[in-house]
Structure formats: structure tokens, C-alpha cells
Amino acid sequence: MNNTDKATIKSVLLWKNQRRYIREAFEAGTLKAAIVPTGSTEQHNEHLAMEHDTASALHISKLAAEKLFPEVIVTTPLALGVAEHWMHHKGTLTLRPEVFGEVLYDVCDSMRRHGIKNVLIINGHAGNNRPARERIDDFRERLGINLIFHSYWDACSPGFIKEHLKSGNYPGHASEFETAFAMAAFPENIDWEGVDYDAANLPFASQADSDYDRTYHEEAKLAIAAKGQLMIDVAVGWVADKLRQMIAETEKQEGKQAK
Numbered sequence: 001m002n003n004t005d006k007a008t009i010k011s012v013l014l015w016k017n018q019r020r021y022i023r024e025a026f027e028a029g030t031l032k033a034a035i036v037p038t039g040s041t042e043q044h045n046e047h048l049a050m051e052h053d054t055a056s057a058l059h060i061s062k063l064a065a066e067k068l069f070p071e072v073i074v075t076t077p078l079a080l081g082v083a084e085h086w087m088h089h090k091g092t093l094t095l096r097p098e099v100f101g102e103v104l105y106d107v108c109d110s111m112r113r114h115g116i117k118n119v120l121i122i123n124g125h126a127g128n129n130r131p132a133r134e135r136i137d138d139f140r141e142r143l144g145i146n147l148i149f150h151s152y153w154d155a156c157s158p159g160f161i162k163e164h165l166k167s168g169n170y171p172g173h174a175s176e177f178e179t180a181f182a183m184a185a186f187p188e189n190i191d192w193e194g195v196d197y198d199a200a201n202l203p204f205a206s207q208a209d210s211d212y213d214r215t216y217h218e219e220a221k222l223a224i225a226a227k228g229q230l231m232i233d234v235a236v237g238w239v240a241d242k243l244r245q246m247i248a249e250t251e252k253q254e255g256k257q258a259k
């Protein structure tokens with residue numbers, strides 16, 4: 001038995017490994033899939049940190065990859081997304097949809113060039129949905145790999161949400177769903193201290209925008225950590241299953257080709 005027979009990654013997070021762990025894992029054939037988390041840096045109402053969509057996508061991706069250790073690696077997340085619709089709130093960063101798509105493509109292509117045949121994009125920001133879905137078939141064809149895009153909340157059925165969330169609203173925006181997630185995963189990202197919603201000088205794009213924002217603000221107060229944990233567990237299990245399916249599909253395909 002040589003050294004590479006048992007070589008594995010040190011962490012499921014790509015950027016936490018020294019290059020030798022990644023190289024030897026590829027040489028040993030233990031790495032079978034990659035997750036690319038996509039998020040955003042944008043306003044999340046008065047109480048949630050602006051990293052929420054990136055942090056949540058990364059949290060789900062990391063736990064799902066750990067379930068399949070050492071077969072799945074998580075790439076550096078895209079912490080910038082398509083958030084033009086929130087630019088009237090100071091601090092939001094946005095990419096043009098085509099730039100977001102190109103960066104996403106290049107990350108997937110980098111993994112393909114290293115020999116990864118299965119890439120699952122796990123998204124945490126609703127604004128990325130359309131730009132990614134519009135191009136995913138083209139990306140798959142050009143890359144010639146098994147490539148799938150999902151938002152992590154695709155794991156939750158409407159019935160499940162209705163049963164467990166008081167507001168019944170998901171993913172919403174910094175409302176009950178996301179606030180419960182943060183309470184369970186990174187409570188330090190929630191800061192209600194000094195929040196005075198009615199006194200705040202809030203910029204809104206329209207009356208509808210203002211109404212939604214206030215609704216989300218109120219719904220956020222319904223959040224409890226236990227529900228957030230429940231949704232995280234469901235999403236992690238669901239993403240892990242998707243990865244198992246993708247790996248099995250590709251292996252079956254390769255088995256057929258070898259015959």
C-alpha cells in the first residue's frame with residue numbers, strides 16, 4: 001500500500017487545506033464531487049448581518065460535505081451575488097447578472113480542470129436564482145460534467161414550511177425563516193440592540209418594498225432556534241442525498257462507457 005491509497009482531504013473546505021492534501025486526494029481518487037456555495041453581501045433588514053445568504057449557503061454545504069467525507073469538497077463561496085434590487089439600502093454589493101454567471105462558470109470550470117465530474121451549486125440568495133438557472137444548461141454542456149443548481153431551501157416543501165413556520169413564509173428576506181436559521185447556526189449575526197424600526201430613516205424603492213420590509217421585520221420576531229435547526233437538518237440531508245445521486249449517476253455512466 002502506498003501513501004496515496006488512503007489520502008484524504010484535511011477539511012471539506014477547499015481553502016483550509018494545504019495543496020498536498022488536495023493533490024493526494026485527487027491522486028487517490030477519493031474526491032468525487034464539489035459544492036460551490038453562492039450567496040450575496042446585502043442588506044438583511046435591521047437585525048441580520050449582511051453576510052447571511054453567503055453564510056447560510058456555506059453552512060449547509062459544509063455540513064452536507066462532512067456527511068460524505070472525504071468524497072466532497074466545498075469551494076470558496078461566491079460572497080457577491082446579483083442584488084441590484086437592494087441597492088437603495090446602503091452597503092449592498094451587487095454584480096451584474098452576466099458577471100455573476102461568468103465567475104460561477106469559472107469556479108466550476110476550475111474544479112473540472114482538476115478532475116471533478118460532479119458539481120452541485122448550493123445557493124443562498126434568491127436574486128441569484130434566475131441568472132444561474134438561465135445559464136445552467138449552457139454551462140453543463142460546455143463543461144461536460146454533471147452540474148446542478150439548487151437553492152438550499154428547495155429542500156423544504158410548502159407543507160413542511162406551513163407546519164413549522166408561524167409566518168408560513170420562505171425564504172422571505174431576513175424574516176422568520178432566515179432569522180431562525182441564524183439563531184441556530186450563527187446567533188452572533190443577529191443584533192436587535194437599539195433597533196427602532198419606526199424611527200429609522202429607511203430608504204424604500206416603492207410602497208410594496210416598504211410593506212414587505214415591515215412584514216419581514218415583524219415576522220423575524222417569530223423565529224426560534226429549534227425551527228432553524230430543523231430546517232438546517234432537512235436541507236443538509238437533502239443536499240447530501242443529491243450529492244450521492246450525482247456521484248452514483250456519474251459512476252454508472254462511466255461503468256457503461258468502460259464496457
Ligand SMILES: [Zn+2]
Pocket residue numbers: 044052053124125173174178
Ligand atoms: Zn437572505
